[in-house]
Every structure is written in structure tokens, then in C-alpha cells.
Amino acid sequence: MSVPADPAAGERSRGAPLSSRISLPTYDVLVGAGVLREAGARIRLAAPAHRYVLITDDTVAAHHGAGVASMLGAEVLTVPAGESAKSRAAWSRLTDSMLDRGFGRDTVVIAMGGGVVGDLAGFVAATFMRGVPVVQVPTTLLAMIDASVGGKTGIDVPAGKNLVGAFHPPAVVLVDPDTLGTLPVVHFRAGMAEAIKHGLIADARYLDDAIGTSRKLGLADVGLRQGAFNLDFRGAELHALIARSIEIKAEVVRQDEREHGVRKMLNFGHTLGHAIEKVTEFGVSHGEAVAIGMALECELGERLGVTAVGTRARVQEALEAAGLPSVLPSGLDPSDVVAATRSDKKARAGLVEYVLLAEPGRCVDGWTRAVEDQVVLSVLRGAVGVSGTTVQSRVGSGTPFASVPSHISHKRTSMSSFTTYLIGFAIVILGLALAAYLVNVPPLWIMVGVLVMIGLGLVMATQRTRPPDPPKY
Structure with a gap:
């Protein structure tokens, strides 16, 4: 399938006002620098509510959260930045916090951040009180061009990524390129991966443009x-x-x-x-x-x-x-x-x-x-x-x-080393016990010595073969 280009987009890129409205069946995606300055009015129009709750991560909250929250009188709930936040525990904590604060079915959730926040907050909205509206406000390139559009929400579980979730289309998506000003280079590159993907699957000309922009x-x-x-x-x-x-x-x-x-x-x-x-x-x-x-x-x-x-x-x-x-x-x-x-x-x-x-x-x-x-x-x-x-x-x-x-990378090596260490230690214990028996050491003393050495062996094996701590994200 080849997706035709929007002729209006070409006009905009040649100098017309830099704003775009991309319509899906039940919501619009609004793209434009400075669009967040009008976020309050736009969100109230697309998703009127008695109360608003803004879900974001610690990093985005420090840069952009307060301004949008103040326009709507929204309460702000945060999660740690990073993929680890996209979990059952985070979903449970957020929904419990909303219940504790008296949020009801007349609530709108505002998801502000990258793909992790968009997926997590979207899933909170999809499941809270059997579903309340969500507004997506992406602040990373990846979230702008991919994660915030399409209605997919979800969390990660031990079996894999996004295996628990729901389709829950947003009421509106507000895309403000100004928010990319605080985005680290590595995250900008991550967004380019999705742009390249879109060109590869549907528009070879856009792929050329993405490569040119990257260069x-x-x-x-x-x-x-x-x-x-x-x-x-x-x-x-x-x-x-x-x-x-x-x-x-x-x-x-x-x-x-x-x-x-x-x-x-x-x-x-x-x-x-x-x-x-x-x-x-x-x-x-x-x-x-x-x-x-x-x-x-x-x-x-x-x-x-x-x-x-x-x-x-x-x-x-x-x-x-x-x-x-x-x-x-x-x-x-x-x-x-x-x-x-x-x-x-x-x-x-x-x-x-x-x-x-x-x-x-x-x-x-x-x-x-x-x-x-x-x-x-x-x-x-x-x-x-x-x-x-x-x-x-x-x-x-x-x-x-x-x-x-x-x-x-060291997990298998560490487990193998642990087993080998214990086997070697067991052989040493067996040899010492046999030697003690042959020189007529009382059996009770031999038993006590064996137990002490087994405990010592377990402690030493654990300390000497323990893998490095995982990095903190």
C-alpha cells in the first residue's frame, strides 16, 4: 500500500502557515509550534469535563506540565521516566490515586509525555470507571508521529511488551514541535526510526525526505x-x-x-x-x-x-x-x-x-x-x-x-559459575569429612563441620559469582 501525500502539506512546507489538522474518524491531530499555549481551550472543546487529571513523567512535568495543568485546573500525577513505568504497578497506583482523590466518570485524562506515558495513561483512561476520555499531548518525536496516533494503549508484562492493553482512541491529539527543544539527541533519533519506518512501508518519497532531513x-x-x-x-x-x-x-x-x-x-x-x-x-x-x-x-x-x-x-x-x-x-x-x-x-x-x-x-x-x-x-x-x-x-x-x-550478558555465565563453584566446594567438604572419619573424629563433630562448611560455601559462591547490578534507567 502506498499512502498518497496530502497536497496541503506540501503547500505548508513551502512557506504557508505551519499548522496542520489531520482527521481520523473520531478525533483530530493538531500539529503546530505553540499549540500548547492554546491547550486549555482546545482540550475543553474536544473533551469537556468536570475534572481533568494530567499524567506525565517526572522529566516532562518539570518542563511542560505546570503550564497545561494550570489552564485546566488539572491535578498532576507523575511516574518515573523510562519504560519501567509502563507496568501493572504504575497502572494500579495511578488508578488508586484517582479513586482516592474522588475522580469519577466525568473525568478526562491528559497523557503528556513520550510513548511510555501515552500508552500507560491511555490504558488508565481505558479502564478507569470502565473508560473515560483521554487527550494525548506527545512531547517526543516518536510519540508525536507514532505512539499518540491510533488509539493503542497498554502496559508491559513479564511475558512481553504491550501484551495487556486496549484500543482507546483519544479525544484529540495536540502536537507542538516546540516541546522537542528539551529532547536529548538519542530520543530524537528514536523518533526518526518510526519516520523511516513510515517511508519504508508506504511512501518512498517521504523516505528520501527523512534521509535528507537526518543528514x-x-x-x-x-x-x-x-x-x-x-x-x-x-x-x-x-x-x-x-x-x-x-x-x-x-x-x-x-x-x-x-x-x-x-x-x-x-x-x-x-x-x-x-x-x-x-x-x-x-x-x-x-x-x-x-x-x-x-x-x-x-x-x-x-x-x-x-x-x-x-x-x-x-x-x-x-x-x-x-x-x-x-x-x-x-x-x-x-x-x-x-x-x-x-x-x-x-x-x-x-x-x-x-x-x-x-x-x-x-x-x-x-x-x-x-x-x-x-x-x-x-x-x-x-x-x-x-x-x-x-x-x-x-x-x-x-x-x-x-x-x-x-x-x-553475564546471567548465564554467573549461574554456570555458581554451580561449578558449589560442586567444587562439595568435593572439598566430602574429602575433609572422609579424612576426619579415618582419623576417628566423632561423627557429631564431623556433621557440625560439614554444615558449617556448606553454609560458608553458599555465601562464598554467591559473593564470587554474583552478576553486576542492572543499570538504573
């Missing part, structure tokens, strides 16, 4: 995870990048809101991407994981003969321009990634379905193909990066990418 912004040259991004957030180029990406997703959602057909194409890169996030315990961000997933799923398509030769190289070019990785980080076992795909929502009848490209700008007929695990595993085994270096792929150089966090 103009120098995304590949900016230090990894350092500093804030310097950009004209009111410029026509950024506005066009955001608005066109939303238009692509909106056109897909208009045709298939509940993901029974064409909406599956939006999952390109996400089957492997979600698996990578799960296996690394979200040590790899969503945007980075989707970037890797797109590169590998494209290679899978070429391997199966359904994707045009050279498409993989085009994906690589786009990811390099945006400073995104394209191979698995070192220390990650490809078998673990394949195993993690089996709990994905896209698995059917024992086989995992992958969205595959026919060529840049178009997916295969039917959007997905069920692929045997061994075929996927063979692709992944040829795509593992080198820690601490510039990762390389078979189609070109990649971008600097950290290895898997040490607490993950």
Missing part, C-alpha cells in the same frame, strides 16, 4: 546519548517531517482501526524490535530496537526472495543517516531473541509473522509472512555487533552502539 541535522555525527538537540523547532522542514508521518499512519488507521488487516504493516521492524527490548530488559531503547528490527526483517525478506534486492542497503543508508544501529549489540544471544518473538502478539498457529517489504515504500501483498524460527535465527547469527567499536553489517558500516548491559 541536514547531522544526526549521524552527534555524540551518542550526549546533550540536547539544537534545531529550529518552528521550521518548515521539521513540521513537514512530523505532519507527513502522522498522515501516513492516520491513513492506515482510518482503514483498519483494530489491526485486522492493513494496520499490520505498521508493525514492520517491531516483531524483532520488541524481542530485542525484552531480552535486553529495555537496555536498548524502543527506537533503536525497531531500527535493528527493520534492518534484520528486511534482510529476512531478501533471504526469502520476497523483498527486492538492494532494499536492505537502502534501509541501512537511512539508519546510518539517522545515527541508528542496524545489528544486534554484542553479548546478545540470537537464540534468546528468536525465543522472545514467540510471545509476540503477532504469533499465529505456532509461527511468528513478520511484516516484510516488497521494496522501499511498499509491503508484500498481505503485509506479513509466517517464517520458521531457524530461518530467522540464521539471519540474526550473521548480524551481531562488536562491543565498543563501530558495528559493521554486510551492507556497510553501522553506528556506534553499546553492548548489551553486563548484568544481562
Whole structure:
């Protein structure tokens, strides 16, 4: 499917007023620098309510939360920044807090932040009092062009990402590029992964534009995870990048809101991407994981003969321009990634379905193909990066990418070392007990000595083989 461009968007990008209204069946997405200055009036118009509650994370609250909350007299509830907040515990705490404060069915939830907050707060709204309206106010590029549009809400569970959730379309989406002024570079790149995805699945011309914008912004040259991004957030180029990406997703959602057909194409890169996030315990961000997933799923398509030769190289070019990785980080076992795909929502009848490209700008007929695990595993085994270096792929150089966090890559090694340590210690204890018996040490003393040494062995084995603490996100 190729999504036609909105002619008005082209006019806007050539100098007309930088504002866009993108309509879906039950709500509008409003895009424009400074739109948050009118948030109070716009939200009251689209979602009138007796009371408003603004859900955001600690970081966004410090930058943007107070202004919007004051316009509506909204109470503010916060969660820690990061994927770990998208949990049952956070959902429970938020809903309990709303009940404790007397919120009722005449409440509107305002989700302000990145994709994590949008998904979590949307799920709170979908389930509180059996459903109250939600307004999405995305403040990251990824949330603006992807997570806030389409009505998907949910939380992560131990079995996988977004496995508990609901479709709950917002009353309105307010997209203000000015909020990107406080966004770190790494998160801007993560958003570019979704922009690139939209070009790859539906609009080859938009893909060209996304690559060009990435190069103009120098995304590949900016230090990894350092500093804030310097950009004209009111410029026509950024506005066009955001608005066109939303238009692509909106056109897909208009045709298939509940993901029974064409909406599956939006999952390109996400089957492997979600698996990578799960296996690394979200040590790899969503945007980075989707970037890797797109590169590998494209290679899978070429391997199966359904994707045009050279498409993989085009994906690589786009990811390099945006400073995104394209191979698995070192220390990650490809078998673990394949195993993690089996709990994905896209698995059917024992086989995992992958969205595959026919060529840049178009997916295969039917959007997905069920692929045997061994075929996927063979692709992944040829795509593992080198820690601490510039990762390389078979189609070109990649971008600097950290290895898997040490607490993950050392888990199996630590367990194996623990077992080996205990076995060795048991042999020593047995030998000493036998020696004591042969020199006629009383059996009671031997028993006491054995118990003391077993306890000492457990303590020493635990201390000497304990993996490093996980990083805090």
C-alpha cells in the first residue's frame, strides 16, 4: 500500500502557515509550534469535563506540565521516566490515586509525555470507571508521529511488551514541535526510526525526505546519548517531517482501526524490535530496537526472495543517516531473541509473522509472512555487533552502539559459575569429612563441620559469582 501525500502539506512546507489538522474518524491531530499555549481551550472543546487529571513523567512535568495543568485546573500525577513505568504497578497506583482523590466518570485524562506515558495513561483512561476520555499531548518525536496516533494503549508484562492493553482512541491529539527543544539527541533519533519506518512501508518519497532531513541535522555525527538537540523547532522542514508521518499512519488507521488487516504493516521492524527490548530488559531503547528490527526483517525478506534486492542497503543508508544501529549489540544471544518473538502478539498457529517489504515504500501483498524460527535465527547469527567499536553489517558500516548491559550478558555465565563453584566446594567438604572419619573424629563433630562448611560455601559462591547490578534507567 502506498499512502498518497496530502497536497496541503506540501503547500505548508513551502512557506504557508505551519499548522496542520489531520482527521481520523473520531478525533483530530493538531500539529503546530505553540499549540500548547492554546491547550486549555482546545482540550475543553474536544473533551469537556468536570475534572481533568494530567499524567506525565517526572522529566516532562518539570518542563511542560505546570503550564497545561494550570489552564485546566488539572491535578498532576507523575511516574518515573523510562519504560519501567509502563507496568501493572504504575497502572494500579495511578488508578488508586484517582479513586482516592474522588475522580469519577466525568473525568478526562491528559497523557503528556513520550510513548511510555501515552500508552500507560491511555490504558488508565481505558479502564478507569470502565473508560473515560483521554487527550494525548506527545512531547517526543516518536510519540508525536507514532505512539499518540491510533488509539493503542497498554502496559508491559513479564511475558512481553504491550501484551495487556486496549484500543482507546483519544479525544484529540495536540502536537507542538516546540516541546522537542528539551529532547536529548538519542530520543530524537528514536523518533526518526518510526519516520523511516513510515517511508519504508508506504511512501518512498517521504523516505528520501527523512534521509535528507537526518543528514541536514547531522544526526549521524552527534555524540551518542550526549546533550540536547539544537534545531529550529518552528521550521518548515521539521513540521513537514512530523505532519507527513502522522498522515501516513492516520491513513492506515482510518482503514483498519483494530489491526485486522492493513494496520499490520505498521508493525514492520517491531516483531524483532520488541524481542530485542525484552531480552535486553529495555537496555536498548524502543527506537533503536525497531531500527535493528527493520534492518534484520528486511534482510529476512531478501533471504526469502520476497523483498527486492538492494532494499536492505537502502534501509541501512537511512539508519546510518539517522545515527541508528542496524545489528544486534554484542553479548546478545540470537537464540534468546528468536525465543522472545514467540510471545509476540503477532504469533499465529505456532509461527511468528513478520511484516516484510516488497521494496522501499511498499509491503508484500498481505503485509506479513509466517517464517520458521531457524530461518530467522540464521539471519540474526550473521548480524551481531562488536562491543565498543563501530558495528559493521554486510551492507556497510553501522553506528556506534553499546553492548548489551553486563548484568544481562553475564546471567548465564554467573549461574554456570555458581554451580561449578558449589560442586567444587562439595568435593572439598566430602574429602575433609572422609579424612576426619579415618582419623576417628566423632561423627557429631564431623556433621557440625560439614554444615558449617556448606553454609560458608553458599555465601562464598554467591559473593564470587554474583552478576553486576542492572543499570538504573
